[in-house]
Amino acid sequence: MADLPTPLVSTEWLAQHLDDPKLRIFDATVHLAPPTEAGGEWSQTSGRPDYLAAHIPGAAFADIIDDLSEPDGGWFTKPSPERFAAAAGRLGIGPDTAVVVYAANVFWATRLWWLLLANGFDNVAVLDGGLGKWTAEGRPTRSGAESYPQAEFVGTPRPALFAELDEVKQVVESGSGACLINSLSPEDHHATETVSYPRPGRIPGSRNVFVAALLNPADGTFRPVPELREIFKEVQAQSGRKVTYCGGGIAATGDALALRLIGETDVAVYDGSLWEWTNDPSLPLEVG
Structure with missing residues (x-):
């Protein structure tokens, strides 16, 4: 696959490249709600149930809450380069792949986009308009879980x-x-x-x-x-x-x-x- 247009790709572009074997598509949805009273806790809920109900064909789920944050590092603290590389490899992101990310709230997609850039991976883009635009255009979705073969993530961190x-x-x-x-x-x-x-x-x-x-x-x-x-x-x-x-x-x-x-x-x-x-x-x- 040639380098994809970055930092955004259109739904039309994605539809045309959906069957490319080197393309990796990820739903990075998280649901976050602020506390309702002083001293309360923010609630964070994985978007995996939404993903399982309906996602872009071929897409896997990227877990920002657990896999792509540093455990006990604070509130969604960026993972260490080693932790990120291991998680990205499990997701199937290798040196010859291209990545498109979307989320119910686009800024979770931009978060994963930025994490990939910060870890030296450039062939990544955010789906402009996300799943909402995709479905509004009548494009297909699937239910259930999908995944990609594991890979070796390669990238030089950019602190x-x-x-x-x-x-x-x-x-x-x-x-x-x-x-x-x-x-x-x-x-x-x-x-x-x-x-x-x-x-x-x-x-x-x-x-x-x-x-x-x-x-x-x-x-x-x-x-x-x-x-x-x-x-x-x-x-x-x-x-x-x-x-x-x-x-x-x-x-x-x-x-x-x-x-x-x-x-x-x-x-x-x-x-x-x-x-x-x-x-x-x-x-x-x-x-x-």
């Missing part, structure tokens, strides 16, 4: 695609070196109170690009590049690296994909995001 806490602290303290981008809603960005995190607010100096605003409401596809450039106009006016964050490093990968679409190359995701930042009372927050 620069993730920003660590120390880097973000340095940006906040110096006020330079990178543009911090909050992918959450304006309500979360300006929060003066919250039940979602230990403390309300945003990382100081960060700008807000709500990830949901990047999608066309009609079909869930990403907006055209000119519209994305307009949305990110203030961000692109800032020099240096672009570091996205959210609650736990999921929605932030949607902003990261859009930044790649508009030509930004030095982009990182702060994996710990607000979950890590707000749990440390010594770290500053802006509110209002």
